[in-house]
Amino acid sequence: MRKQYAWRSLALAVCFAVIGLSVIAQMVRIQNSEEADFFRKRFDLYASKVETIYPARGEIYDRNGHLLAGNQIVYEIGVTLEAVQNPATIAQALTGVLGVNYEEIYTAITEPPEGQVYLALADFVPADQATALQQLQENLDAQPDDGAPERPSLAGLVFKQHLARSYPENSLGSNVIGFVNYEGRGFFGVEGKYDDLLAGNSVDVWVPVDPYRVEEIPQVPDGTTLILTLHRELQAAAEQILDQALSDYGAASGTIVVMDPRHGEILAMASTPRLNLNEFGNYAQLFDNTSEFNRAISMPYEPGSVFKILTMAAALDAGVVQPDTTFLDTGAIMVGGAKIENWDKRPWGLQDMTGCLQHSLNVCMAWVALQMGPQTFYEYMSSFGIGHPTGIDLLGEAAGRLKIPGDADWYPVDLGTNSFGQGVATTPVQIMMAASAIANDGKMVTPHVLYGMVRDGEQYNIPPQDAGTPISAETAHVLNNMLAVSLENESSEALLPGYRLAGKTGTAQIPTQYGWYASGVTNASFIGWGPVDDPRFMIYVWLEKPTTSIWGSDTAAPVFAQVAEKTVLLLNIPPDSVRQQFATR
């Protein structure tokens, strides 16, 4: 009996052992089978994925920390084709909310390319529209399933959020900021100039799907944040004054630039027309060519009489004339065989150099240039940076044109015409950079819009760049005083009560493509700075083709006064008398 039990037990044990061994054998066989190899390869294929992480584009702030360019959440809306239940509902919903074409969406979903799993239907959808669609999707999902084949459903609709550029101030400072297109590329202004810095570096990251292999995803640093020298309120005021001036004087377009002549910091730079940066697709409707985006740096023009301050600076510095040097103005002068006349074609008699500036006498300035001679004159103009880009940190700066002796198209008469700003093409910032030497003790500064940059929590401020010393400090002081006196004597509309300012008007004829000057249309300009004893601001006004008056003294000068008034208020610059009181305490 006991032996019988032993046999039974042994048989049972063998049976279990065989079963166990067959299970193990089967496991080993499956693990090493071709199918297992196939599945292992499939697993390796889907166990991880390489994702490109794009850092958030760096923000742009004004000098007081107001956000000018940031990022906002937008959505890519697509469909997972397998999950779609009712393509008609999806097409209808997208048409209703996004305004897209019904047929296009319906066809895309019902006739997808072979092998397609996911289909993107719309991108850069604003959050409110995406939320409306998500709400609709939830409402339809919540409805009881009545089994109807054509039951409305947004099943399969997928929302992927990502960041896109956004400009809280819309068109404010648009000509300085520039814009970013849907591909993330910066165009114009700061966005274009510092595109690489702002965009940051994308990183390819191995992201495991297998939770056992999960690793910390490296934090990709955001793009560099930029702080501009712009003063938001002053920029807004400059744009408002410019728009009003175009309306008041019937000008075709205009530019106003406000700069700190001590450091070259651009405080405001307004130009027309301006683009709402959140609607950059309208670019082609607003601009005929790229140079119109920011006239202050991209559109050289013949500046006219504002150029006379450079001629006088060169002559004073070269010792050719003194402020009290006199000139008998007979109303015309021959230079290189051509006759040069005053703006009013009449003689102004005996004038000192201040009088020449005050009455903006072309004949006198041509005589001054002749006294210098072409070599001295053009050497000074070159050291003032005329004919060269200033190096301002904005994309699309034009160099302008200064013909010099030896150029095929330079003629002796050019020395005379150049002396009063004809036959030479400059941008407003070029004149400002040159004039900064007069306002800043002879030292010229490079205009710039970047105040600092923030990366990895550290802020790096950009030091001002010296652009040379074309004239001595003494010359600068003398000319400063001459320009202030000439404004005061002229009772210019550019004067601002309480502040002593220096400046010069400019009225320039506009050359046509055929070589002669158009009649009846001018470029009206004004450059000025103050307070004269401690210049804190320099303002350039350019109105193109004003119709109420062709003269800079009637149009650009009063605009300068308005901008100067706003500038002293917003920059807290007290009147001269108050400053002197404070200084004596």
Added chain:
Amino acid sequence: MHAYRQAPWRTRRQTIGLFLAVLVCASMVAALYLSVTSRTAIIGREIQSLESEISANRQRNADLETRLAVLLSNRETERRAREQGFRPASPDEIHYLVVPGYVPPQPVSLAARPDLRVNAPTIPPEYTQSLFEWFDEQMRASTSSSSPVGASQ
């Protein structure tokens, strides 16, 4: 000298006992392995979820910052100011005062302020110190607490 051999039931019991011991050990190891791997998987999933949440929160922060900037934009600020009865001051309405120690506003600094908590130890010593260090610390603590207070002659 007598030859002894164990009773057969005793040998069987030992064999069964040994088998059961191995079985229990194997079960314990398997259970422990299962528990650890399942927890690892859950935590792995949580990490993945938290990472995507971090990414979403960073995007939301950027979005909120921009929305705030829209509300504080120049146009909006001016509109609200006008609604509240403010208007731009004219030059003759401005009075300048000497304020001793007044520092004119400087351009903004956006550098991250140093956070002192970052440098503070955040991991409790239980997770970093060795048994020997803990023992040493306990000894020092007990020595200092048992030192006589005010024992002077």
